[in-house]
Amino acid sequence: MKFRLIQKFVAFCIALIACTGSVMAGGGAANKEAFNAKDVILHHVLDAHEIHFMTLGEGTENETHVSLPLPIILYSKERGLDFFLSSKFHGDQKAFVSHHDEEAEEQNGHELEVVPAYNGYAMVHEHIYFVDENNHVTDAQPLDLSITKTVLGVFITMFLLVFVMFKVASAYKKSGVAAPKGLQNFIEVIIVFIRDEVARPSIGKGYEKFMPFLLTVFFFILIANFLGLIPFIGGFNVTGNISVALVLAVATFIVTITSAKKDYWMHLFWTPGVPVWLKLPLPLMFVIELVGVLSKPVVLCLRLFANITAGHIIILSFVSLIFIFGEKFGVGAGYGVSVLSVFFAIFMNVMEVLVAFLQAFVFTLLSAIYFGQAVEEHAHDDHAHAEHH
Amino acid sequence: MSIAEIMMGLENQGLAAIGAGIAVIGAGLGIGTIGKSAMESIARQPEAGGDIRSNMIVAAALVEGAAFFGIIVCLLVALG
Numbered sequence: 001m002k003f004r005l006i007q008k009f010v011a012f013c014i015a016l017i018a019c020t021g022s023v024m025a026g027g028g029a030a031n032k033e034a035f036n037a038k039d040v041i042l043h044h045v046l047d048a049h050e051i052h053f054m055t056l057g058e059g060t061e062n063e064t065h066v067s068l069p070l071p072i073i074l075y076s077k078e079r080g081l082d083f084f085l086s087s088k089f090h091g092d093q094k095a096f097v098s099h100h101d102e103e104a105e106e107q108n109g110h111e112l113e114v115v116p117a118y119n120g121y122a123m124v125h126e127h128i129y130f131v132d133e134n135n136h137v138t139d140a141q142p143l144d145l146s147i148t149k150t151v152l153g154v155f156i157t158m159f160l161l162v163f164v165m166f167k168v169a170s171a172y173k174k175s176g177v178a179a180p181k182g183l184q185n186f187i188e189v190i191i192v193f194i195r196d197e198v199a200r201p202s203i204g205k206g207y208e209k210f211m212p213f214l215l216t217v218f219f220f221i222l223i224a225n226f227l228g229l230i231p232f233i234g235g236f237n238v239t240g241n242i243s244v245a246l247v248l249a250v251a252t253f254i255v256t257i258t259s260a261k262k263d264y265w266m267h268l269f270w271t272p273g274v275p276v277w278l279k280l281p282l283p284l285m286f287v288i289e290l291v292g293v294l295s296k297p298v299v300l301c302l303r304l305f306a307n308i309t310a311g312h313i314i315i316l317s318f319v320s321l322i323f324i325f326g327e328k329f330g331v332g333a334g335y336g337v338s339v340l341s342v343f344f345a346i347f348m349n350v351m352e353v354l355v356a357f358l359q360a361f362v363f364t365l366l367s368a369i370y371f372g373q374a375v376e377e378h379a380h381d382d383h384a385h386a387e388h389h
Numbered sequence: 390m391s392i393a394e395i396m397m398g399l400e401n402q403g404l405a406a407i408g409a410g411i412a413v414i415g416a417g418l419g420i421g422t423i424g425k426s427a428m429e430s431i432a433r434q435p436e437a438g439g440d441i442r443s444n445m446i447v448a449a450a451l452v453e454g455a456a457f458f459g460i461i462v463c464l465l466v467a468l469g
Binding site: 038042197299302303306307310358359361362365366 | 443446447450453454457458460461468
């Protein structure tokens with residue numbers, strides 16, 4: 001009985017990872033262009049204006065991209081608001097880019113690179129620029145407010161979060177203090193964990209007003225991290241986008257600043273227990289404390305962004321190994337390496353699940369610690385005694 | 390592009406790769422030290438295992454954050 005289960009599990013894993021690999025380079029024995037690992041990995045990790053699921057028949061003449069176009073919303077003073085679907089960029093209009101760097105000139109000769117264009121806009125590497133009358137791409141950009149893949153990922157995370165939490169909240173309203181069951185049971189375990197292990201020890205008295213923020217941030221990062229791990233749906237990289245991570249860190253920063261008590265500002269501007277010559281005439285302590293205050297949100301953002309992006313890049317690199325080996329040493333080597341790559345990719349995916357939990361937990365814990373530092377009031381006797389000495 | 394310029398460009402990327410490797414050595418040493426002292430403490434006092442585990446994870450995340458600073462800088466250099 002157990003052996004049957006193990007057999008099925010192994011078969012499922014191999015099928016899953018083999019499909020993940022095929023999504024990346026879309027089958028076909030005769031690929032005209034070499035497999036450029038760097039481009040493929042960067043394309044999967046960066047944002048895009050459409051969701052690209054797979055490419056059927058890559059390298060042949062009837063190469064079709066299976067992708068979901070997303071709305072592009074552009075605003076500029078000259079042309080106002082423009083709203084169209086990103087599939088328009090796959091039409092016949094093209095524009096020309098002149099190269100600013102020598103490396104591209106070296107590759108393409110002195111011809112101009114051709115990029116897709118539509119209605120006076122051109123898309124170069126997922127950035128939208130204006131096109132002038134000679135059909136050349138200018139350096140001017142409209143304000144790009146499009147719903148890109150990352151924005152869609154944020155929306156999906158939001159919907160899931162709101163949906164789950166409203167269900168749980170209504171279950172509490174109906175059942176009151178009865179024993180929870182189902183989804184409510186599961187979410188309650190996590191909420192109680194955040195309250196007892198993260199909020200209460202770090203913030204102490206008055207932790208209740210920070211609980212909504214901490215829970216929101218925890219579940220948002222957790223769901224967004226999980227969304228990035230699901231294969232086949234287009235490869236979302238929500239928290240691995242530095243803007244998203246920065247917004248979360250800035251939110252923590254704003255809550256810290258707005259809930260900071262007098263002691264916090266005293267420590268920043270006039271650090272107690274420190275000799276006066278470090279504060280006047282040159283405010284050295286202030287500079288040091290200011291760096292401390294500003295570096296905390298920056299580090300929060302970078303930690304989340306780097307962990308998640310690095311995890312995605314590692315998984316993609318393992319799967320790319322299959323194709324690199326297959327090209328360099330023949331198809332047999334590709335199949336041979338794929339056994340190792342599949343195992344490593346499964347291992348990395350499981351590790352990334354752990355990292356997803358861990359990063360959400362660490363972000364929440366550090367936010368709680370910063371809130372605790374902002375609202376703590378300690379006795380000043382010890383500082384006063386130190387100054388008397 | 391002359392040979393010298395090609396070599397300069399590759400040198401940048403090669404150095405960036407070495408830098409990333411050194412950053413990872415730092416992370417490995419740091420987190421290994423944290424793990425070592427955590428295991429010794431749990432061996433001394435198994436009842437405190439839960440507390441020690443949480444603090445170990447926090448410290449490991451902070452050390453990893455520092456390592457990622459270095460890795461991101463090297464990545465930026467390596468990718469242009």
